[in-house]
Amino acid sequence: MHSDDHILEYAGAFRLVRKIAQGGMATVYEAEQLGPAGFAKRVALKVIHPHYAKEKTWLQLFIDEAKLSANLVHGNIVQIYHLGEVEGQFYITMEYIKGPTLRSMIERHRELDRLIPTTIAAYIVSRVCRALDFAHNFAGPDGHRLDIVHRDVSPNNIMATWDGHIKLADFGIAKATTSVDPMDKSPMLMMGKKHYMSPEQILALEVDGRSDVFAMGVVLYELLTLEPLFFEDATELLIDEVTWRPLPNIREKVPSVPKAIDEVLMASLDRDPAHRPSAATMGKALDRWCEAQSVVATPDRLQEHLAALFPSTYQPSTASGEVTRFSNFQHGLRRNGHDPRGWLGRLLHRMRA
């Protein structure tokens, strides 16, 4: 455990439960935020490394972005609860997500040498598109769009809850991280997930929501093939790869990818942002395809998939032995003689009488 992070415990605000991960910019803990009379709420606590917080420009950008994203409350977005500071130690508390990142889902599938079912991949991406659409069009209290861009849509920042819901994490945080690097004062720098950047982002041009749509396409490609779309390590070569080299034909690599999905993918990966769909259009196209399938993707389906994929770590929030299915619920009602359709039918009958 990073010794400085104990300041937060000494301040009496938190109990650190376990360290989840230590990255370049921050350490993430599972923690309990403490209140009076034994009140405790489970949160994810992201503690910013001190050398970042000491860099004024970086800190200002970071705080500005956190303030912008603070009110993004949406079912597919990891909610930020608080940005705080104790003795110069900056931290963010956010919704604690019990479940794997897409990165670990992809890795697990690679280990098993089994593709992710297209319905599951399409479902996941469609949910992230909803999160992006919400953020891209989010308006401040005065009704003006805030033009929020995620900037770091990548498999590490997309998580699944064990009960089958998809959450996009770290809104806006990337702006500070990709604009100012306190460890290296070079003007053109790229940290983090450069392999998911759009052409305009990797060229350090102006970005808007359409940049996130490109990144979403890069993630979709990887979900369907289990291979990264862009892999060059040297930044100059990666720029070539992202900005102009011909993209691989996904159906040559994975023939089972349906044509409709390939079309959505290629549209999102257009090098020209003006030709890309909005996040909403991309999400709806995936939804339309999903709805036409015999096995429709739902949170239940994803939950079952995760239970089979991670048998030793799977731990849903409820202790129920079976996946909660709304359809089972209806069956149960019918079996007990409370057929909701019968009830509605009787009501309509009585109204007509």
Ligand SMILES: Nc1ncnc2c1ncn2[C@@H]1O[C@H](COP(=O)(O)OP(=O)(O)O)[C@@H](O)[C@H]1O
């Ligand atoms: N809200 C959260 N709830 C649970 N785990 C989280 C949450 N946010 C991040 N994590 C975990 O912490 C890890 C590190 O997160 P982060 O510091 O954002 O770096 P990165 O996104 O590059 O992985 C993530 O990969 C994930 O496993």
Ligand SMILES: [Mg+2]
């Ligand atoms: Mg992250």
